[in-house]
Amino acid sequence: MRVHQMWDGYPELKTNLSSVLSLIESHVRVRDKTVAATINNLVHSGGKLLRPAYSLLCSQIGPDSEKEKAVAVAAAIEAIHMASLVHDDVIDDADTRHNHATIHTMHGNKFAIYSGDYLFCISFQILAQHASSLAHLDFNTRGMEKILAGELDQLNSRFKPSLSVKSYLSRVAGKTAQLFAISCYSGAMEGGATRKQAMNAWNMGHYIGMTFQIMDDILDFKGSSHCLGKPVMSDLQQGIYTLPLIYAMQQKPNAFKPFLEKKDMLTENDLTVIAELIDQYKGVEKAQALADKYTAKALKQLSKLPSGDYKEILEEVTTKLLKRKS
Amino acid sequence: MRVHQMWDGYPELKTNLSSVLSLIESHVRVRDKTVAATINNLVHSGGKLLRPAYSLLCSQIGPDSEKEKAVAVAAAIEAIHMASLVHDDVIDDADTRHNHATIHTMHGNKFAIYSGDYLFCISFQILAQHASSLAHLDFNTRGMEKILAGELDQLNSRFKPSLSVKSYLSRVAGKTAQLFAISCYSGAMEGGATRKQAMNAWNMGHYIGMTFQIMDDILDFKGSSHCLGKPVMSDLQQGIYTLPLIYAMQQKPNAFKPFLEKKDMLTENDLTVIAELIDQYKGVEKAQALADKYTAKALKQLSKLPSGDYKEILEEVTTKLLKRKS
Numbered sequence: 123m124r125v126h127q128m129w130d131g132y133p134e135l136k137t138n139l140s141s142v143l144s145l146i147e148s149h150v151r152v153r154d155k156t157v158a159a160t161i162n163n164l165v166h167s168g169g170k171l172l173r174p175a176y177s178l179l180c181s182q183i184g185p186d187s188e189k190e191k192a193v194a195v196a197a198a199i200e201a202i203h204m205a206s207l208v209h210d211d212v213i214d215d216a217d218t219r220h221n222h223a224t225i226h227t228m229h230g231n232k233f234a235i236y237s238g239d240y241l242f243c244i245s246f247q248i249l250a251q252h253a254s255s256l257a258h259l260d261f262n263t264r265g266m267e268k269i270l271a272g273e274l275d276q277l278n279s280r281f282k283p284s285l286s287v288k289s290y291l292s293r294v295a296g297k298t299a300q301l302f303a304i305s306c307y308s309g310a311m312e313g314g315a316t317r318k319q320a321m322n323a324w325n326m327g328h329y330i331g332m333t334f335q336i337m338d339d340i341l342d343f344k345g346s347s348h349c350l351g352k353p354v355m356s357d358l359q360q361g362i363y364t365l366p367l368i369y370a371m372q373q374k375p376n377a378f379k380p381f382l383e384k385k386d387m388l389t390e391n392d393l394t395v396i397a398e399l400i401d402q403y404k405g406v407e408k409a410q411a412l413a414d415k416y417t418a419k420a421l422k423q424l425s426k427l428p429s430g431d432y433k434e435i436l437e438e439v440t441t442k443l444l445k446r447k448s
Numbered sequence: 449m450r451v452h453q454m455w456d457g458y459p460e461l462k463t464n465l466s467s468v469l470s471l472i473e474s475h476v477r478v479r480d481k482t483v484a485a486t487i488n489n490l491v492h493s494g495g496k497l498l499r500p501a502y503s504l505l506c507s508q509i510g511p512d513s514e515k516e517k518a519v520a521v522a523a524a525i526e527a528i529h530m531a532s533l534v535h536d537d538v539i540d541d542a543d544t545r546h547n548h549a550t551i552h553t554m555h556g557n558k559f560a561i562y563s564g565d566y567l568f569c570i571s572f573q574i575l576a577q578h579a580s581s582l583a584h585l586d587f588n589t590r591g592m593e594k595i596l597a598g599e600l601d602q603l604n605s606r607f608k609p610s611l612s613v614k615s616y617l618s619r620v621a622g623k624t625a626q627l628f629a630i631s632c633y634s635g636a637m638e639g640g641a642t643r644k645q646a647m648n649a650w651n652m653g654h655y656i657g658m659t660f661q662i663m664d665d666i667l668d669f670k671g672s673s674h675c676l677g678k679p680v681m682s683d684l685q686q687g688i689y690t691l692p693l694i695y696a697m698q699q700k701p702n703a704f705k706p707f708l709e710k711k712d713m714l715t716e717n718d719l720t721v722i723a724e725l726i727d728q729y730k731g732v733e734k735a736q737a738l739a740d741k742y743t744a745k746a747l748k749q750l751s752k753l754p755s756g757d758y759k760e761i762l763e764e765v766t767t768k769l770l771k772r773k774s
C-alpha cells in the first residue's frame with residue numbers, strides 16, 4: 123500500500139502505516155460498488171496519515187507494544203477520520219478536497235452519507251475485533267461526539283463576523299485537536315503506558331492538533347491553490363471565519379464589515395482586498411504567534427515522555443509538521 | 449417516559465421500555481440545541497419500540513437476565529434504528545414520517561446527518577459502558593453494514609421496474625429483518641441463552657422482520673394517509689417498487705410500463721389506475737400469502753424456545769403485530 127513520502131525516513135513506521143491502510147481496506151466488504159470504490163479511493167488517496175502515525179508512535183511509550191493491536195487502534199482512528207471527512211464534505215458543500223472531486227459531488231450526497239456511515243462501522247468493527255479493551259471504544263465515541271460538536275459550532279457560526287478568538291479555539295479543540303489527542307492517548311494506552319504518560323500523550327496530541335489547524339487556516343490565506351490542493355480562502359467563501367481574519371477584524375471591524383455583510387458571493391476582487399486588510403492588520407503574524415505557543419506546549423509535553431527511538435521520531439515529525447509552509 | 453399503548457398489557461416490559469428511552473436520553477449531551485432537540489423528539493415520538501421490546505423479551509430466554517444490561521442492549525439497538533431513520537430520511541427525500549415533518553426538512557440535511565452520526569455514537573457508547581461483552585458490538589456493526597447494504601440496494605434499484613421478488617426479499621432482509629434478528633439475538637446472548645437458543649431467536653427475529661416489512665409495504669397500497677401516518681403509495685412515488693406491485697407486474701408487465709416509464713411525477717389519477725391494476729392482478733393477496741408463510745416460520749422458531757411468561761408475551765405480540773391491519 124502506498125504511504126505518503128513524508129514517512130520515507132522511518133521504514134518501520136511506514137510499514138505499519140501501510141498495514142493500517144490494508145486493515146481498513148480488508149474491512150471494506152460492502153456489496154455496493156460505488157460505496158466500496160469511494161472508500162477505497164480514500165484509502166489510496168495518499169493522505170499524510172498523521173493521526174495513525176501519532177497513534178503508532180505513542181504505542182511505543184509503554185512496554186507492551188503489540189504491533190497488531192497498535193495497528194488496529196490506529197486504523198480505527200483513521201477510519202473515523204475518513205468518515206468525518208466524507209460527512210463534512212456533504213455538510214460543507216465543499217466540492218474539492220486535495221484537488222479530487224469530493225465523493226458527494228461525484229455520486230450524490232446519498233452515497234456520501236452511506237459511505238461515511240459505513241466507515242464508522244468499520245472503525246468500531248476493527249476495535250471490536252482487534253483491540254484489547256472496551257476503553258478505546260468509550261474514548262472513540264466521546265471523540266466522535268466532540269468532533270461533531272466542533273463541526274456543529276462551525277456550522278452555527280457561519281457568516282457571523284462576531285466570532286471571538288475564544289470560540290474559534292473551542293471549535294478547533296473539538297473538530298481537530300480532539301482526534302489528535304485521542305490518537306496519542308489510545309496508542310499510549312494500547313502500548314501499556316502509565317496513566318500519567320497517557321495523559322501527557324493526550325495533552326501533546328491536543329496541542330499538536332491546535333497548531334495543526336491554526337497552520338492550516340493560515341495556509342488558507344497564504345497558500346496557492348496548486349500547493350495546498352484546495353482553493354485559497356475557501357473557508358472565507360463559505361462563511362467560515364478563521365484566526366487570521368478574526369485577529370485582523372478585532373483591529374478594525376468596520377473595514378471588514380461591508381464584505382462580510384454582502385449577500386452575494388465574494389468576488390476575486392473582494393478576496394484580494396480582504397487579503398490585503400488581513401496583511402495590514404497582521405492577522406497572519408498574530409495567528410502564527412499563537413501557533414508557535416501551542417507548538418512549544420506540545421514539545422514540552424513530549425519532553426516528559428520516556429526516552430526511546432519513538433521519542434526522537436515524534437520530535438522530528440512534530441517540529442517539521444508544525445513549521446510546514448505548505 | 450411515555451411508551452406506546454401497545455405495551456399497556458405488559459407492565460414490566462413497559463417499565464423496561466421506558467428505561468430504554470431514558471437511557472438513550474441520558475446520553476444526549478450534545479451542546480448543539482438543534483441536534484439535542486432532534487434526538488429528544490425522536491425519543492418522545494411515541495414509536496412502537498418493537499426492536500427493543502423483542503430484545504428485552506429475548507433476554508429472558510436464558511437464566512441470567514440482568515435488567516440493567518438487557519436495557520442497555522435494547523437501547524443500543526433502538527439508537528441504531530433511530531440513526532438509520534434519520535439518515536434514511538435525508539436519503540429518501542421523505543418529507544413526512546408519522547405525520548411529523550422530518551428532521552431534514554425542518555433543519556436542513558446538515559443537522560440530520562450530524563444527528564444520525566451522534567445517535568450512532570450514543571449506540572456504541574451505551575454498549576461500551578453497560579453491556580457485558582464486545583460480542584454485541586461486533587454484531588451491531590455487522591448489523592449496520594447489512595442495513596446500509598439493504599438501503600443501498602433500494603437506492604440503486606429505484607425506478608427499475610425489472611426488480612424481481614428475489615431481489616426485493618434480499619433488500620428487505622438487509623434493511624429491516626437484519627435489525628430484528630440482531631435485536632432478538634443480542635437480547636438472548638445478554639441473558640445467557642445457549643448458542644442454539646440464540647440462533648432460534650435470530651431466525652425468529654429475521655422472519656418477524658421480513659413479515660413486518662411486507663405488511664408495511666402492503667399497507668402502503670391499502671391504508672389511508674390518516675391511519676398510517678404516511679402518504680399512500682409513497683414508496684411508489686419515489687420509485688421504490690415493493691412486493692404487491694412486483695407480483696402484479698409479473699402477471700402483466702405491459703400494463704404497468706407506461707406509468708413506470710413516465711418521466712414526470714405520477715398523478716393522482718395514475719396512482720388510482722395502478723392501484724386498480726394491482727388489485728386486478730392480485731398483488732396484495734400474493735404478498736399477504738408470502739407474509740403469512742414468514743409468520744408461520746417465525747412462530748415455529750418461537751415454539752422451540754423454553755417455556756416462560758416471556759414466551760407467551762412473544763407469541764401474543766408477534767401474532768398481533770403480524771396480523772395488524774394498520
